[in-house]
Amino acid sequence: MPGGRRNPIQMSQIVGAIHHVANRTREGVKDAAGAFGDAQHVERHFVDLTFKFIGASGLPKMDVVGTADPYFVAKLDNQLSFVSTVKPNTLSPVWNELWKVKNVPNTATLTVEVLDKDNGNITDDHIGKFSTSVSAGAKECAIESMSLRRNRGTFWLNIESTPSTDAKAERRQYVFDGPIRFSRHFSPTVGRLTNLNDARLYSTWKIYIKGVKMFFGDIVQHWNRDYKAAQAIFQGPTSIAVRSTIQAGHRMLYARSTTNGFGVINGPEDVFRLLLHGNVGGAEGTLPGSPSPYAHRVKPAVYTYIIAVEDDSFRFSETGAAFFVDFASKHALHANCAPAVRYSGEFHPRPEGGWENFSDDIPDDRVRWELVIDNNSGTYSPDPLMLPDLQELLQYNFPGFTIHALDRNDPRLIHSRESCRAYALDKRGVRQEDLQPHARTGEETLSHSAQVQGSVPDGGPSGVGGTAIGEPVVN
Secondary structure, three states: OOOOOOOHHHHHHHHHHHHHHHHHOHHHOOOHHHHHHHHOOOOOOEEEEEEEEEEEEOOOOOOOOOOOOEEEEEEEOOOEEEEOOOOOOOOOOEEEEEEEEEEEEOOOEEEEEEEEOOOOOOOOEEEEEEEEEOOOEEEEEEEEOOOOOOEEEEEEEEEEEEEOOOOOOOOOOOEEOOOEEEEEEEOOOHHHOOOOOOHHHHEEEEEEOOOHHHHHOOOOEEOOOOOHHHHHHHOOOOHHHHHHHHHHHHHHHOOOOOOOEEEEEOOHHHHHHHOEOOOOOOOOOOOOOOOOOOOOOEOOOOEEEEEEOOOOEEEEEEOOOHHHOOOOEHHHHHHOOOOEEEEEEEEEEEEOOOHHHOOOOOOHHHOOEEEEEEOOOOOOOOOHHHHHHHHHHHHHHOOOOEEEEEOOOOHHHHHHHHHHHHHHHHHOOOOHHHHOOOOOOOOOOHHHHHHHHHOOOOOOOOOOOOOOOOOOOEO
């Protein structure tokens, strides 16, 4: 729904619609305390749930100037979380966002925390929270402040519940099952740049992919103890300072703000939009910069990715992204220095037959596109035996694409990757320096900003003293 202020008539219509949905099944709604009491007497089994987070009203004004930019974080038994979009400049946000989760104990508890996005600070203002059971039906929940137990507004949601059909539900609980949402984030250095030719090099993407536990189980890839660059990040007396700077950079890079782009991947055409040469994949606009003559063509580019353990999100950016300059590890930056990831490496798109056999005379919509993904990450050194599982996971999430999962030392991978880069250089006007992280003259890099931020404790998870790191960028 478009942001901005709404007039009183529009707002009353929205709130009235929310009340109508909630009131239709009001008799089936239980308050949190009653639901918890009943749950103790319910036989435990597993259900597949669809949450529809409708909206809220009556939120308090958190800042002296303006109203609020609310969003919420929903958690199921602290096992799985959902982060909503930010709704700008409203005290009565309407989300209508879906969250599907398989194999959830019917005794689970849903906790929702509502926050006000503060673009000027690292931490956001806490509005309030509530908890409820996962019983089916419409729910009208009072948002309460954590300390004073004051009412901070009302939240509406609806829950659909069906018995789980997974014979292994007990072994793989809390499986995220869609929709596949993505968010696009801009590097904070963008606002200080002029004559920006390729905004993609200053952007990161986060895609919440589904079914990770179905393919990976509980297997994770720990940081590589035999890799010198990883040792500098995760062990030794100076590692705290190194992690502090990387984590500060991650916070800035993946900060949620009203300028983020959001969207849902419903099919191959939505994946195409993320791979276009001149579009940063934002559902709500693009970055400034000179328009590319290939704006509506798939870009021949290599991407660095990780699949995070904490939320099973697929995070990536172009390998040549300028914000990697002076960071000790590209993968650690995406992973927020997590000691383990689900998987990591690089990937690139290619037309069937490879870039070496492609011509720009062929329209992209007449090409059968493929994704080539690998385990090229020194920091986490993913097990090559998991590549078939990675391939099945991506095919499950991105039907319509042929997925090739190849080991980092496979000659077929090396040939395909170098053909991709050669096409970018020869046919698309990409410069050699854009293939690897670089900084332009006079540019304030993300690492510089992160060093300043990381050197001062901020009370966050990485609020420890930090110093500059001067190691070359590695995987």
